[in-house]
Amino acid sequence: MNKFKICFLILIIILTILATGCWDMVEINERIFPYTAGIDNNYQSVDQKDKYIISFSYPNINALGNNPSSATKVFSVSTEASNIFEATHNLSNQIQEPIDLKHLKVLSISEDVAKDPNSIRQILDGINRDFVINKMVHLMVVKGSARELFNVKVKSQRQEAIDGSIYSILRNRQNSTRFTPKTINRFIRDMDTQGASHMPVGIAGNNEVIVSGAGVFKNYKLVGYLNEMENRDMAILNGDLVQDGLDTQYEDSNLSLLIANLKSKRKIITVDEDIKVIFNVQVEGQINEFILDDNDKIDSDLIIKDMEKVLCKEMEKGLNKTIYKLQRELNADVIGILEHLYRFHPSLWEQVKDDWDSIFPQLDIKVNIDLNIRRRGLTT
Amino acid sequence: MKKEPKISSIQVKGLIISSIIGVGVLSLPNTLANILEKDGWIPIIITGPLIILFLTIIIHMFRKNPGKDYFEIGRENLGDSLFTIFLLIFFVYLLIAAAFVVRNLGELIKAFLLPRTPMEVIIGSFILVTSYIATYEIDVIARTGYFIYPITIIFSILLILMALPRADFGNILPTFQADFRNIPKGILMTFFSYTGFEIILFAIPHVEDKENVLKSSISGIATVTIIYSALFIMTLTQFNIEQIQRQTFPVLMMAKLLDLPGYFLQNLDNIFLGIWVLVVFATLAPIYYGAGKIVSEIFKTKKHKYYILILAPIIYFLALWPKNIVEVYRRLGTIFNILGIISVLLLPLLLCIVSSIKGREAKK
Secondary structure, eight states: OHHHHHHHHHHHHHHHHHTTOGGGOOOGGGSBOOSEEEEEEOTTOSTTTTOEEEEEEEEOGGGSSSSOSOOOOEEEEEEEESSHHHHHHHGGGTSSSOBOGGGOOEEEEEHHHHTOHHHHHHHHHHHHHOSSSOTTOEEEEEESOHHHHHHOOOSOOTTHHHHOHHHHHHTTTTOOSSSOOOBHHHHHHHHHHHSEEEEEEEEEOSSSEEEEEEEEEETTEEEEEEOHHHHHHHHHHHTOOOSEEEEEEETTEEEEEEEEEEEEEEEEEEETTEEEEEEEEEEEEEEEEOOOOTTSOOOSHHHHHHHHHHHHHHHHHHHHHHHHIIIIIIOOOTTSHHHHHHHHOHHHHHHHGGGHHHHGGGOEEEEEEEEEEEEOOSOO | OOOOOOBOHHHHHHHHHHHHSSSHHHHHHHHHHHHHGGGTHHHHHHHHHHHHHHHHHHHHHHHHSTTOOHHHHHHHHHOHHHHHHHHHHHHHHHHHHHHHHHHHHHHHIIIIIOTTSOHHHHHHHHHHHHHHHHTSOHHHHHHHHHHHHHHHHHHHHHHHHHHGGGOOGGGGOSOSOSOGGGHHHHHHHHHHHHTTGGGHHHHGGGBSOTTSHHHHHHHHHHHHHHHHHHHHHHHHHHSOHHHHHHOSOHHHHHHHHOBOSTTSSBOTHHHHHHHHHHHHHHHHHHHHHHHHHHHHHHTTOSOOHHHHHHHHHHHHHHHHOSSSHHHIIIIIIHHHHHHHIIIIIIHHHHHHHHHHHHHHHHHO
16 A cells, blocks of 8 residues: 555656646746737738738837836837738747737738738638637728838827727727727628628828728628718618717708617518518617707707608618619628528528629618607707 | 445436536537537437436336446346447447547647647646546545536536627527438437436446436436537527538637626636636546446456556547547547447447346246
């Protein structure tokens, strides 16, 4: 028995030495956590080798805290590589510590790269496949070069250091509809279900990073852009809009409505082989601004009804224009019609899914808006 | 004086839950989505009751032969030599099962937690740790299972709850669109996710209150069924079907996607996997114990303790045999499946039939 006790003791000692996981011990301050990665085309590349310029921006830990010992809050580095993972290795000759992509928040892709569907497929597959990278990475397409976007010195530096300015905007705490954030998981999902998706567009301005509108992708290829208003219309159709304003002219003065609640429902009607899509949009809002004039009081049911009518018309005009653009110019179903068919009309979906590219531009899409002004503010 | 190991029927429930839920559940939605698309939950809720039915038969068999353990019943009914052959198959199955579980866990740990630690060390240390518990008798195994099963359940529920805010239940639609001829295949694949309950063959003879054992095993299997189908449906609400078909471990991916407001919780996959190691430990221990017990039965020795240590290197090399993750499923997985059906389903069923026939003849 004694022998066994000794054997056991040796076993335990070996275990404690071998099984403590020391191989992977890296102190957290000895890692670099980039929050933004950017991908540009490398025009100097020969034979597809190192075909991208990949940039990372990461916080300078020494510049944080109470007594910062360094002034630059954000560093950005870039290198030539054929993918984002190779880039982290290539960069080891420029920076002191290993790059860990675990907390990557934003992937910005330059316009040129986005126009090549193969590149996008490869880049997204790498991120989707990787064990470490979070799948909630926000995607963004950059007009111009992604690297330059990182080097923009931002005026409003409040959150810049910890979050990264681009991520702070993209998180969309302001419920903006000027752009619609898109994570990689959602993007791939859109591609799978309807073959088209969109991601916000970043522009490097003078002293500011502007995120505005949407780049529309079709089969992983950038096919066009939506401006801010069109992006809002798309958000309305998708029911993504949380809060926004709606402006129109009413009796020579500006009437501004705050949309507080919005629901959008898709309805499919089939009349012998013809598919008709109806978007039922329900809007509730309150009046933001009208005019301080005793003749123009909002005090009767008639006026409110009339205002609702005018606002409805304004909204419908915009929506129809955007739908026309999506159908005819971009031929990209980013308003979820195919997915709706798949969910609720599987047999119809079976018939149309293969020819959706030719069916979608010819679809009869109608918008019904039910707009209600619920509140008029403090004054009449 | 040697005490006869005793376990209670509540411990049986814990034992069943903790030995069934292991690495299989992490990839189960993927397997089912590849076979039945969005209707993958159908096989889960069909297989659960089937297993319950099967357990009822087994427990009935043990009731008919009071005081005897599984091996005694087997030898009596099938004869020494035939039963030994079956036991050998059972033994190989358990070994492969152990290797399969260890290798899968090793791959996961290496990928998510310890990228630079050699696979040999992960697997070796895990086997050694488990061998410690496996040297003990069934009562200790049952208590381990009983301790770990709340962890399994709590973390499954936590995962489901935390995924709820992001869930899009419209994604479950459309239902009943898959090819229903694939359901038998789906049931078969789900069955392998339910394996592990065979530990009950070793446990039942030692249960103190035999009247309640059926009830507690039914509630054990029911819990597993609920957790499995809930996890499947939750993965459906998080991803579209193509993503589930693409991802090897959809449940882990779900943990990765969790993003509660602010930075409160993010990247939960590491924590989740860290806890899952404990859960897998409770899966491996009964398998390992069973393998040791069978060798000791074949050589007709009283204690299985020493065989456990001999088995450790065998499991270790079996686990390291496949070269990559695809081979793990192709090689170990296929053998595991075939032997599993023979030893977990066919052998007990055969025993039940033979023993009931013999019982009837004896009455006449």
